[in-house]
Amino acid sequence: MENKFIPVCEPLLEGNELKYVSEAIKTGWISSNGKFVKLFEEKFAEYCGVKYAVSTCNGTVALHLALISLGIGKGDEVIIPCFTMIASAFSICYTGAMPVFVDVDKDTWNINPNLIEEKITARTKAIMPVSIFGYPCEMDKIRKIAKKHNLFIIEDAAESHGAEYKGVKTGNLADITAFSFYANKNLTTGEGGMVVTNSENFYKNALYYKNLCFPLDGSRNYIHDDIGFNYRMSNIHAAIGLAQVEKADYYREKRILNGKMYRELLKDVPGVFFQKDIDYVLNVYWMNGLFIDPKIYGKTRNDLIFFLKNKRVDTRLFFTGMHKQESLKKYGCDMKGDYPVTDNLATNGFYLPSSSSLKPEEIEHVCQLIKEYAKN
Ligand SMILES: Cc1ncc(COP(=O)(O)O)c(C=O)c1O
Structure with a gap:
């Protein structure tokens, strides 16, 4: 043991990862069109206990997609914990909105719900709790504040796949939730992300903005009514994701x-x-x-x-x-x-x-x- 290097984090790929990736390559389905994307989304939604899941190419853009799916943009403010990974804040900046910081609780290291209300202004549109290091936030208190002030809750669950608050998994605790599947995460696709929600409306928005605002009815007249993004996950990454979620x-x-x-x-x-x-x-x-x-x-x-x-x-x-x-x-x-x-x-x-x-x-x-x- 003395001389063995112990890395801070390594991925564990012990299921069907190689088999599914090989299938994607052998069949030529290597872009975002391919069966593993849909299968991974369905299986991940089922795992979280939510209706809808939309895959993305990383967790940072999953957060951005979640924010724009709620209509958050310039002039708005979004409350985040001061102690978080920078992607929580940057995703808000991408929309033109302003991140507003709240200190965290000394025991849980998550956003301190008792300090949220003093940061709410007429411009506040949402609260983004971050379940830091895999530890879910105090959601009952956060939901109460959100309801009182008519705010959305976007959970940054990049680090907390499978974590539970009062028996309910992250992904099913907020209006919309974003996950990361970076290689050090509990579930990984190498690089990847997911937006999950129970709202059909937010789901459709996420699908639309993720794919350059191509019409959702599948028509290809190359007329785009809004500015969209290419946040698609490849079938190769989704193949890894499906194998991972099978053994979640x-x-x-x-x-x-x-x-x-x-x-x-x-x-x-x-x-x-x-x-x-x-x-x-x-x-x-x-x-x-x-x-x-x-x-x-x-x-x-x-x-x-x-x-x-x-x-x-x-x-x-x-x-x-x-x-x-x-x-x-x-x-x-x-x-x-x-x-x-x-x-x-x-x-x-x-x-x-x-x-x-x-x-x-x-x-x-x-x-x-x-x-x-x-x-x-
Ligand atoms: C709290 C938090 N939010 C967002 C992200 C961004 O995820 P990604 O690295 O997949 O873009 C991370 C990544 O580690 C994170 O820890």
Whole structure:
């Protein structure tokens, strides 16, 4: 174990991935016309428990497509957590709307529902909760606020395939939801995304804008009434996706076992904290994020990362808050205000290796190193 490199995340492709990809190639159906696209969409919708699913070529454009399907654009504001991956904010900028930041909760690291209402203005059109690291947001509270102020909810579930809030999966918790299938995600297509919804109207909009606004009746007169996008997923990617979703419960279980093992092995180490699990939430542990309190642990986050790197254990820093992003400042976002929880996470947090393929002895090894280093 000593010298073995442990990557932060690797894909697990243990089902029909190769068989389906070979079929796509052998039959020549390699673009977005091909049976795997439809089959993957149907199977993913079924997995989430929603009526409609529209595949895309990545998660960032899935978010953009979700926003434009709701009619969000210039002059509108969309509320997002300050602690998220930049794609949540950029997708809003693509529409011409303005991302507005809300700090996250210190225990769940998700948007803090108690701070949302003070950010609502006459221009607010939607809230975009992000189920960070696979942990679903406090949806009852968010839905209550959305209803009171007549706002849409777009969930950024890029990191939380199969996660549940009160027994309901992400994908079925909002008006519209976007997923990513990047190679490090719990379900992957290499690059890919999906928009899911129960609204026929939003579904049709997503189909229309995703395919250059070709008419949905299939006519090909090359007259386009609106400006659309080419966000299509290829049949090759969908072939991988179908094989992945066929084994979605298996892949989810692997992540959950890893997450639980990390928490069990590190529970008595002073000064290291995970997102706090609560009984009505099923966290799928996309990434095992660790928060280090240097005063208690005795070492800083950066010291620990360096130590682990020297022991060939790969890790990643947490996201930097949206209020610190030069790109969003240039775009015109309001960068004022304090986001203490986001800042604390960004300074003291990092992810541990989290692949579905991790072996128990690898997790034990990583935890042993973290314990050892604390005592040094
Ligand atoms: C929270 C979040 N939103 C959006 C995305 C964007 O997904 P993609 O990389 O597939 O474009 C990611 C990707 O990691 C993410 O973590």
